[in-house]
Amino acid sequence: MSTTPYSKVAALWHPFLVLGGFDRGLRHLIKRLPYLPPNDAPLKVLDIGCGSAVMSFALLKRFPQAEVLATDMDPIMVREAVKHRDKLGIKRTQCAFACSDANYPHMVQYGCTGAYQELPHEAFDLVVAGAVLEHVDLDRAIQSVFALLKPGGTFLIIAMREEAFLSKVYERVYHCIPRSIETHRESLMAAGFQSVLVERTRLSDFSANLTRVAIIARKAPHVASSEDLAYTVPIIA
Template sequence: MPRASTLAYGKVAGAYDAFLTLTGFKRGVEKFLGRLEWPLPSCPKILDAGCGTGLMSIWFAKRLPDAAILAFDIDANMLREMEEIVEREEISRERLVIALGDLTNPNYLHIRGTHELAAIPENHFDAIVVSGALEHVPLAPTVERLVRLLKPGGIFFNLGVRRNPAGAVLGMVYRFRPYRLTELRRACEQAGLEDIRVIRLSVEDFPANLSRIAILARRKN
């Protein structure tokens, strides 16, 4: 059963989302997500792995009202903050399910507010999205486990931390190491992903463009 853990982010969970909003980071990420093409089927199943306070989950819930979204994180403080945001935004918890789980073992998640330990089957999701979370775990085995949960042809999206001065500062503050793009590409290829694209944020996405870079790929059929 997944056990809750408090990461450096979790210690400031109560102010974390407000900080993202006030600095314009949230707006920048939302602009970036809005410019991307998301070739998803109707009623897509989306997994937000290492969701934090739910920035991407909530964006998808608003953008795709027919989507079924499962979001999980290992930090209970972040999840409590996310639950408050979801309630304020009046998003149905039937459409956006929140769970406690470990990014390195995403096959078993504890659904929040229940005693249910959900077993997540392979080949299940149409898209898996990750934001600023892979930096906290062993890269290659984690990506491999996540990709197994994707349907063939499903989308894998990672909004990672850039390996630059801004990313280095974040790494020191929150105790993680940004990965090189070559490492990310290799991990994606080894996990069975193809059509791997590196997408850079633009000045329109400031200040998120200073510290973030994206990879979009597809699981091989």
């Protein structure tokens, strides 16, 4: 795995998110988001481009029974995220880490060294991406996430708002490409997602509201085959 423009600020990234109110705002947003699975569901979650894992930790607050695999391309970011997990007293079994390029989120490198392993298709109930699709080929990443989701699974994108002033600053500093909601929607629908919903951030989500918007895409649930139907529908003679 390779370093990113975030490597240089990795040690300061999490304190910056906490002091700037982003961590609190994001937790508030995640807590109130509609269209997500029930809070007590034992979800399998994948957080791609996790950074210091603020999204993973916020999701574990809402879904305490979840098991998260958090990945980032930058091994230095991953190392910092592991430190924050341990400080917060979150168990390894609840939140594990690996390195992965979000262009190919199905290929992960545990320990950030050695061979890549391929995550199985339809392994996750929820995949989340916070401000990382801005760094990758959108269509390719979304197609790969679609394959990783179970039928009925959810893709939660906490995207950078294309029109926000601070997004333009990030674009320059971190060489990322904030995209419109419509671009996300088109790419999600082309990949096969059944529905796409948008939840705008509010003042009460400060300071996450300055840069982010939530896009929630749902994969169609498993369609019963004729064999399943023969099994479940009582046959009246």
